[in-house]
Amino acid sequence: MSRSVIQKFKAAGIALAISGSMAACTVFPVPEAPRVMVFPTPHTLNGNTASRSESLRIDTPMASDPYNSSRILAKPLPWEFRVYGGVRWRDTVPILVRDMLAGAFRASASFQHVVxxxxxxxxxxxxxxEINAFHAINQGDSARVTLSVYGQLVDNRSQAILCSNSxxxxxPAEDTSIEAVVLAFGNAGEQLxxxxxxxxxxxxxNPS
Structure with a gap:
């Protein structure tokens, strides 16, 4: 192969490389970041006449997929999960529930110290x-939020389970909008x- 032919191949290769680089650097619109929702904290707590002298640690709840994520979930059918698009929780569901419960227990002053x-x-x-449900249930033009946990109160010294219950x-949410659904999550969290x-x-x- 002559030197002139080789030079032509090199020139063509350089031109293709430059063309590819320019194409790779084409500016496309950056997609808008999803909305980030904060799980509402309880505002109204039932007054407790009893107060325990022990300190309490709120463990991060256990959860399996799809609850172990920051996605806001809906169940249009008993066997199907869907995700609200363009929006998510500020953190994973177990962290949200842990933080909410810690804030609620502290506000209630039911225990001497809460960590x-x-x-x-x-x-x-x-x-x-353990989180067993944390989703909205869509029913036509209406929606309901369901939260379900299994709880155990454990003596840290003896590791004995003092009480357990589900x-x-x-x-209900006022409508199916994400704002109404998030508010319903907050109301359900307060009740829980x-x-x-x-x-x-x-x-x-009354152990159980």
């Missing part, structure tokens, strides 16, 4: 939970927190 894992230091008791709450606080506070009196 969250993985905070350093020890506590007398631990609240361990909790399920369901709250109230039930857990009452149960944990009275655990020794």
């Amino acid at each position: 969250m894992d993985p905070a350093p230091g020890s506590a007398d008791l631990s609240l361990s939970t 909790f399920t709450v369901s709250t 927190a109230n039930e857990l606080i009452a149960w944990a506070t009275n655990c020794n009196a």
Whole structure:
């Protein structure tokens, strides 16, 4: 192959490389970031006449897919999950539930001191939970939010399970908009927190 032919191939290769580089650098519109929703914290807690002297640690709840994510879920059918597009929770669902419960227990003053894992230091008791439902149920033009957890109150010294119970709450949304659904999640969370606080506070009196 002559030197002139080789030079032509080299020139063609350089031209293709430059053309490819320019194409790769083409500016496309950057997609808008999804809306990030904060799980509403309880505003109204039932007054508790009893207060325990122990300290309490709120463990991060266990959850399997699809609840172990930051997606906002709906169940149009009993066997199907769908995701609200363009929007997500600020963190994964287990972190949201842990933070919500810790804030609610602190506000209720049901225990002497309330910490969250993985905070350093020890506590007398631990609240361990497992998330079994955290989704909206769409029914035509209406929606309901369902939260369900299984809870255990554990003595950290002996590792004995003092009480265990399942909790399920369901709250209607005003409509099917994401704003109404998120508000319904907050209302359901408030009801769930109230039930857990009452149960944990009275655990020794009525173990279950």
